[in-house]
Amino acid sequence: MLQIENLRTEFETPRGTVTAVNGVDLHIDNGEIVGLVGESGSGKSVLAQSVMRLVEDPGEITADELLFKGEPLLEKSEAEMTTIRGNEISMVFQDPMNSLNPTITVGEQIAETVRLHQDIGESISLPAEMKRKIIGASKASESWRRAIEMLESVQIPHPESRATDYPHEFSGGMRQRAMIAIALSCEPDLLIADEPTTALDVTIQAQILEELHSILEVFDTSILLITHDLAVVAETCDRVNVMYAGEMVERATTRELFSNPQHPYTQALLASTPQVETAVEELEPIPGTVPEPIDIPYACHFAPRCPEAKEECFEVDPAFRRVGSEDHEAACIRREPVDGEVIENE
Ligand SMILES: Nc1ncnc2c1ncn2[C@@H]1O[C@H](COP(=O)(O)OP(=O)(O)OP(=O)(O)O)[C@@H](O)[C@H]1O
Numbered sequence: 001m002l003q004i005e006n007l008r009t010e011f012e013t014p015r016g017t018v019t020a021v022n023g024v025d026l027h028i029d030n031g032e033i034v035g036l037v038g039e040s041g042s043g044k045s046v047l048a049q050s051v052m053r054l055v056e057d058p059g060e061i062t063a064d065e066l067l068f069k070g071e072p073l074l075e076k077s078e079a080e081m082t083t084i085r086g087n088e089i090s091m092v093f094q095d096p097m098n099s100l101n102p103t104i105t106v107g108e109q110i111a112e113t114v115r116l117h118q119d120i121g122e123s124i125s126l127p128a129e130m131k132r133k134i135i136g137a138s139k140a141s142e143s144w145r146r147a148i149e150m151l152e153s154v155q156i157p158h159p160e161s162r163a164t165d166y167p168h169e170f171s172g173g174m175r176q177r178a179m180i181a182i183a184l185s186c187e188p189d190l191l192i193a194d195e196p197t198t199a200l201d202v203t204i205q206a207q208i209l210e211e212l213h214s215i216l217e218v219f220d221t222s223i224l225l226i227t228h229d230l231a232v233v234a235e236t237c238d239r240v241n242v243m244y245a246g247e248m249v250e251r252a253t254t255r256e257l258f259s260n261p262q263h264p265y266t267q268a269l270l271a272s273t274p275q276v277e278t279a280v281e282e283l284e285p286i287p288g289t290v291p292e293p294i295d296i297p298y299a300c301h302f303a304p305r306c307p308e309a310k311e312e313c314f315e316v317d318p319a320f321r322r323v324g325s326e327d328h329e330a331a332c333i334r335r336e337p338v339d340g341e342v343i344e345n346e
């Protein structure tokens, strides 16, 4: 579905070059839910925006490979990308309140996406505003019927009457579901969900995550789930990628990562994340903060915060090595590779 090799995304700023994504590899197979975790500022969102080619100016994306269904995304024209973004890759953004249009009913916003992306005989070329008046108002249209179906499939209760609500009439959790409904209404092959559960309470989080699973089965969509919350990943993802200061530090199946975390950063992240059995007072926050990715002067970006760091950690670039079963790899020179080989210097 998605194959990324050596992706770099840089921003020229007055203070220097920000390397938000620094030589990252990632792949997603058909029907997989893949997690991308890391603290705030580690480059998760920029990575997602790079896949969509929606990086803010003056961001510059390069990659050895950025393939979506075997097609090189960096070689697509802007028009081709617009088509891909509308039909094949969908993104749910961090903040659902800012992503929904407050002046249009939720049902109409979904119906509009359906009309834009699916040929259901309502694609007459009129300005959106006008179409909304003519087609949307009729409520008998195919797109409206689809909108209600979509609301139902993300488990909004009473979808017929709820479809006529405005976003502010929805709770946080319902807005989130509405966002997912919009993202899915074009029946994408890949859904990128950038922290879809922030600012929601824990019960709602659990419900939505459960739904992501059934959504996946119904729509046969692959998902890249971006979050700083490892508990969310544990419940949802098949595989996990851990990112720190623009670089990937560890990747494994979810089961392997949680039972056998190897990179000191992943271990610290786990120790700082509430899990079912941990009492809050046992949580250990990671001291320090993620460095801003401008000319980081040491080889392993995590070294200054790492309890295991030695002098060479600041000098030798950490290459990926196999550190466990099931393609479990970590980029840390303090770990012996299980097969005696380092993979490559990135
Ligand atoms: N347009 C931009 N210009 C300059 N720097 C940027 C730009 N966008 C992002 N960055 C920088 O890139 C780095 C990665 O940011 P990004 O938003 O990808 O982090 P994140 O992992 O998504 O964090 P969060 O969990 O807070 O969403 C940050 O240091 C950020 O300041």
Ligand code: NI
Pocket (backbone or CB within 6 Å): 044, 045, 046, 094, 194
């Ligand atoms: Ni982000």
